[in-house]
Amino acid sequence: MKSLEELRQIKERALQRRKLSGEGSRARVVVAMGTCGIAAGARDTMSAILKELEQRDIADVVVTQTGCLGLCEYEPIVQVQVGEQDMVTYGNIGPDRVATLIEEHVVGGAPVEKWQLKG
Amino acid sequence: MAFRAHVIISGAPEQAQGVKTALLEQIDTLGLNEEVEIREATDLTIASQGVEAIVYPDATHYIDLTPEDAALIAEEHLYKGRPVERLVYEEPGVEPLPEPSIKEVRVVLKNVGKINPEDIDDYIAEDGYAALGKALTEMTPDDVIAELKASGLRGRGGAGFPTWLKWTFARQATGSPKYLVCNGDEGDPGAFMNRRVLEGDPHSVIEGMAIAAYAIGASQGYFYVRAEYPIAIETLRVAIEQARTYGLLGENIFDTGFSFDLEVRMGAGAFVCGEETALMQSIEGKRGQPRTRPPFPAVSGLWGKPTNINNVETYANVPQILLKGGEWFASMGTERSKGTKTFAIAGKVKRTGLIEVPLGITVREIIYDVGGGILDDKAYKAVQTGGPMGGCIPEKYLDMPVDYESLASVGSIMGSGGFVVMDEDTCMVDIARFFMEFVQEESCGKCVPCRVGTRKMLDILNRICGGEGRPGDIESLEVLGKYIKSGSLCGLGQGAPNPVLSTIEHFRDEYEAHIYDKKCPAQVCRALIEYKVDPETCIGCTRCARNCPVDAISGTPREAHIIDPEICIRCGICEQVCPVNAISHE
DSSP states (O other): OOOHHHHHHHHHHHHHHHSGGGGTOSEEEEEEOSHHHHHTTHHHHHHHHHHHHHHTTOOSEEEEEEOOOSOGGGOSOEEEEETTSOOEEEOSOOHHHHHHHIIIIIITOOOOGGGBOOO | OOOSEEEEEESSHHHHHHHHHHHHHHHHHHTOTTTEEEEEOSOSSSSOOSSEEEEETTTEEEOSOOHHHHHHHIIIIIITOOOOGGGBOOOOOOOOOOSOOTTOOOSTTSSTTTSOTTOHHHHHHTTTTHHHHHHHHHOOHHHHHHHHHHHTOBOTTTTOOBHHHHHHHHHHOOOSSOEEEEEEOOOSTTOOHHHHHHHHOHHHHHHHHHHHHHHHTOOEEEEEEETTOHHHHHHHHHHHHHHHHTTSSEEEETTTTEEEEEEEEEEOSOGGGGSHHHHHHHHTTSOOOOOOSSSOTTTSOGGGSOEEEEEHHHHHHHHHHHHHOHHHHHTSBOSSSBSEEEEEEEESBSSOEEEEEETTOBHHIIIIIISOSBGGGOOEEEEEESGGGSOEEEGGGTTOBOSHHHHHHTTOOOTTOEEEEEETTOOHHHHHHHHHHHHHHHOOSOSHHHHHHHHHHHHHHHHHHTTOOOTTHHHHHHHHHHHHHHTOSSHHHHHTTHHHHHHHHHHHHHHHHHHHSOOOTTSOOGGGOOEEEOTTTOOOOOHHHHHOTTOOEEOOTTSOOEEOTTTOOOOOHHHHHOTTOOEEEO
């Protein structure tokens, strides 16, 4: 890092990449992978999500991770953002709920109300 | 014999019996006797769901079963291997959270749970490393310290020493090289605020450290993180590597000639190593024991060189103070405690978890507004702040502001941010005993008052909880506490008696009830409670006697049973299994 300008360019690039259209993706799925999430089974949830997307041959969904949201008792927590819609946060998403989540929200575009953490 | 499947049935006795009979008959018809085992249990779930059954190995949970349903389950599930979906219990959806409390203000946690901690670009997108850039290119080290002074930031490790002053001492110290240390040895039971920051936003701490290094003139820094945080350590290593790749750590950062690099050191599990002098001994590879101060680390720290040591959260605040200005930070909080603080809310509260609130918020607001109130709407009894060296705050101080001075005035401490809420069912003597057991085990043994004194205090507390309390015990605890506090070198010993002294101060009646009346008012201390069968209500069903793990219950069928208190281990199973509620304890 040699200058503030260089830092600014990296920031611009990162912001651009965040826009889903910027990277040609239809949705973003974020799994909370702090110690609390992992203890509650976030790794299994993550694998289930990757497997489900692979089985459905979906390639334009970004799957990424983040840290603890502070709602440790609702872990594993998964966030889904479709297109430019608001990010929806889900609680207690074990591997058994992944298929429904992908089917209804990522593919169907309708958030799964009953698992949603509101507010 | 090895069974292929197990079915566990529970529910009200008559109905459960009907379902069990139907199930057994059908199993018999299908010839599965050798393959399926049926067992009874008392309560499978907390909420009553009629007659319930769980079928293992797949743990299918059925509710509201009738004998007809049972026959169907035998036929479909046990014989054909197809669970009867119609009867399967589906867990209710996640309870929606109320609107986020307006009382939460995120400064330290602004990126946590939002960015990908393993991607430095994601941090830079949130203005990451802009503060370091600003400091190196536009500010002198004195400017940085002046900004910190304006912010009023105080040490988040618990003691609350002004950060700018600490940095000034390290800056003015003569000696070279100078070192920088980040204390990530978060050891308080139930507290994991720092872990969350390290795992969720490691670069904010790295950036804060780089700025501190610039301010004091250090070029080498150490992250001291406890080995129990493997994910935090891994995340940090990835982050440090990425920062090096971008040249944000290493030589000649921002082409200013400033060089700084970081190394992660793991703690080996000793609680006392969270104490700064013990921590530095540990980094040097020596046994983790505190030493006398002065000289303070700023003068003689790591390898005898000037060293600045701050907590994870303290460093994480620094980048934003430089970006938004000290005045912005000082606009939050109270007169003497500025900014925000993260807390780990645990215990008997509806919403446990990690929060960040402005200092000066009241205890009531944290528990009732942010935490949603006491679990099951029970009565509030106390909150333990500051971990095992903190004190318990009773109801009369619910409206007290949470800041360094107020907490100290009621015999507690800010500590790193543990916030354990207790309800009416908590025995304060038992809680004090629990914390004393913890510090007694963690005492490093260097100072005699701490090493021997905590053992003596624990002995007395064990005696009181065991029903052997003697007159004078409370006074002995107070005297021991006083000497341990004044005769110990470090915060562990100086704080060890706090839970006991504060519970004696605020809940003396509970200690007296244990010692003089041989009663535990919260009915927690097992030696002080007795299980009894009401002979009028008892129907002599023998269920309690059959379930008693130590055969303490005797009696003939259809006649009242008796519990032998000499044999009874107060496990409470008899009370749970009694179908007519004839057993109680007091």
